[in-house]
Amino acid sequence: KAGVTQTPRYLIKTRGQQVTLSCSPISGHRSVSWYQQTPGQGLQFLFEYFSETQRNKGNFPGRFSGRQFSNSRSEMNVSTLELGDSALYLCASSLAGGGQETQYFGPGTRLLVL
Amino acid sequence: AQSVTQPDIHITVSEGASLELRCNYSYGATPYLFWYVQSPGQGLQLLLKYFSGDTLVQGIKGFEAEFKRSQSSFNLRKPSVHWSDAAEYFCAVGVHPGGGGSQGNLIFGKGTKLSVKP
Numbered sequence: 481k482a483g484v485t486q487t488p489r490y491l492i493k494t495r496g497q498q499v500t501l502s503c504s505p506i507s508g509h510r511s512v513s514w515y516q517q518t519p520g521q522g523l524q525f526l527f528e529y530f531s532e533t534q535r536n537k538g539n540f541p542g543r544f545s546g547r548q549f550s551n552s553r554s555e556m557n558v559s560t561l562e563l564g565d566s567a568l569y570l571c572a573s574s575l576a577g578g579g580q581e582t583q584y585f586g587p588g589t590r591l592l593v594l
Numbered sequence: 595a596q597s598v599t600q601p602d603i604h605i606t607v608s609e610g611a612s613l614e615l616r617c618n619y620s621y622g623a624t625p626y627l628f629w630y631v632q633s634p635g636q637g638l639q640l641l642l643k644y645f646s647g648d649t650l651v652q653g654i655k656g657f658e659a660e661f662k663r664s665q666s667s668f669n670l671r672k673p674s675v676h677w678s679d680a681a682e683y684f685c686a687v688g689v690h691p692g693g694g695g696s697q698g699n700l701i702f703g704k705g706t707k708l709s710v711k712p
Binding site: 572584 | 626630635637640643645684687688689690696697702704
């Protein structure tokens with residue numbers, strides 16, 4: 481079974497631009513979570529989607545948004561990029577979400593904002 | 595508040611030596627506990643998990659972890675470290691259904707970076 485895939489793997493953007501990242505979960509998984517990872521803050525939860533609905537949301541500004549499609553694929557968007565948005569963005573999928581399930585992580589998208 | 599603490603930011607061990615990475619959690623109920631490993635530039639790979647039952651759990655790559663409720667700990671161990679074990683290790687608590695909120699379903703520690711000396 482194919483794992484979680486994320487595209488693109490690397491991105492370079494400039495301040496003020498916007499960016500869209502994509503995540504394809506493991507087949508059959510309906511929950512997708514997004515995390516931001518930085519050296520200073522570690523892993524921070526962005527949001528979780530289940531059946532096309534946002535179920536949980538982390539403490540990030542409204543510039544960070546996401547959505548999930550009927551095939552469970554998910555995208556996240558960051559508008560008006562800031563230097564501090566440079567990070568590794570990780571996507572994780574699980575069958576139905578919830579802390580009792582194992583989350584499977586993709587390789588991440590490395591975003592550099594100049 | 596729910597939290598996970600990994601007291602050691604960086605640990606260096608010699609190849610062949612034993613390893614113990616510490617993890618303490620703060621959670622109001624019996625937790626679901628996970629250890630993940632991350633190689634440079636990669637995503638997180640699950641090493642092992644504890645949900646209930648036997649408090650000593652075995653994982654991949656020869657790792658094991660022991661859940662100690664009285665100490666709120668879930669330390670990761672390996673009897674003999676290999677150079678390929680050099681990576682960053684994350685302990686996480688899975689929150690119970692409905693309890694995700696702004697922290698999500700997995701609460702991570704800050705990680706422990708493991709270096710292995712030849």
